[in-house]
Amino acid sequence: MMKILFLILSPLFLFAKMQIVTYFPLETHIIKKIAEKEIVPREITNRYLSEFRKLPSSEVSRLSNSKIYFHFGLDVEKEYENTLKERNPNLIVIDMSKGVDKLNTNTYIWIDPFAMRIVAKNIYEAFVEIDKKKKDFYKENYENFLDEIDDTFLKVKQKMSGSxxxxxxxxxxxxxxxxxxxxxxxxxxxxxxxxxxxxxxxxxxxxxxxxxxxxxxxxxxxxxxxxxxxxxxxxxxxxxxxxxxxxxxxxxxxxxxxx
The missing domain is CATH 3.40.50.1980 (Nitrogenase molybdenum iron protein domain)
Structure with missing residues (x-):
């Protein structure tokens, strides 16, 4: 009986979580630093590709059914944004690179810890805006992630010091x-x-x-x-x-x- 009840409730439990879409797994990893298990992530590709590839209609439907599309503002990601928004105009799109001073418009910003602090802030603010009840939860994770980013920066500097x-x-x-x-x-x-x-x-x-x-x-x-x-x-x-x-x-x- 308990097993049957679990099978019935599991889809409802998953549905209650926020469904998001990202372009590739690195973005999912970063978003989970703040959202943890409060999201059900979907990824357009399991490996970064610089070229846009047309998705099957069924895949577009599956992905566009998400609440938010997070991306880094890469050209290929904007092309997918158009595809998903065409199917679901209500899809919320969050450019995690918003506010980052991009060096010569270079979009590979996550390799800079200072830029990552802004990325973390953009993610945090997006979740708080949509899911206000869990603000304290997101804030704690956000602050922990900032500590991790700062620690990473210092470790890189330490490695440089003797080189x-x-x-x-x-x-x-x-x-x-x-x-x-x-x-x-x-x-x-x-x-x-x-x-x-x-x-x-x-x-x-x-x-x-x-x-x-x-x-x-x-x-x-x-x-x-x-x-x-x-x-x-x-x-x-x-x-x-x-x-x-x-x-x-x-x-x-x-x-x-x-x-």
């Missing part, structure tokens, strides 16, 4: 906000193999500026990174800024850069 790394190579602009916050110089490299004629001058440039690290996004052509690393005698740092765990990602990046 002579001030300039790095990178294949993409994913790390610009991180570099700006922690006063690193990033030199962008094209995703191509070095010509024999370029090796000597590039090697001299690398040595003169004491460049020892090469950052590239996990999933790109590893052979290009390996070729550059071999010719310039720099260490390859394979980073995934879109990974699910925000704090772990940032500390892992700093550990690899400043060890």
């Amino acid at each position: 002579d790394v001030t300039t790095i190579y990178a294949f993409d602009d994913y790390w610009d906000n991180f570099a700006n916050r922690f006063r690193l110089n990033i030199i962008k490299k094209e995703k191509k193999y070095l010509n024999i004629a370029d090796i000597s001058s590039t090697l001299e440039f690398t040595q003169n500026r004491n460049i020892k690290k090469l950052l590239f996004y996990r999933g790109m052509d590893y052979n290009i990174a390996l070729s550059l690393s071999s010719n310039l005698n720099v260490e390859i740092i394979e980073d995934d800024i879109f990974g699910d765990q925000w704090q772990f990602n940032l500390l892992n990046l700093s550990q690899n850069l400043f060890k």
Whole structure:
């Protein structure tokens, strides 16, 4: 009897929770820092993709039935916003990057702890506005998350303190906000193999500026990174800024850069 009652009540219990939609798991992870189990999250993709992909009608219906769509303001996320709003005009859309001073309009802001404090505030205020009865609950989680963000910032600074790394190579602009916050110089490299004629001058440039690290996004052509690393005698740092765990990602990046 109890089992039957549980099966009957379970859907009602889930329905009572706030249903939200995000673009990819990292956003869900961050939102849960404040909302915890008060939400039922749905994700458009289980892995960040920069290209918009048309969703089946059934998937659009499932996702647009949510209460809130949280996103970071990335171009691809805005395209999905249009799709979901077309199906559900009442869908609340929260741009978690609102109020962040984006470096050269760079939208990969979660890699900057200072920007993350604003993100946390945007999430907190959204939940309090919609679910006022649980304000104290959200506030406590919000303040705990701010402590985690500050602690992460200090840990990165500590890792930097004993390092002579001030300039790095990178294949993409994913790390610009991180570099700006922690006063690193990033030199962008094209995703191509070095010509024999370029090796000597590039090697001299690398040595003169004491460049020892090469950052590239996990999933790109590893052979290009390996070729550059071999010719310039720099260490390859394979980073995934879109990974699910925000704090772990940032500390892992700093550990690899400043060890």
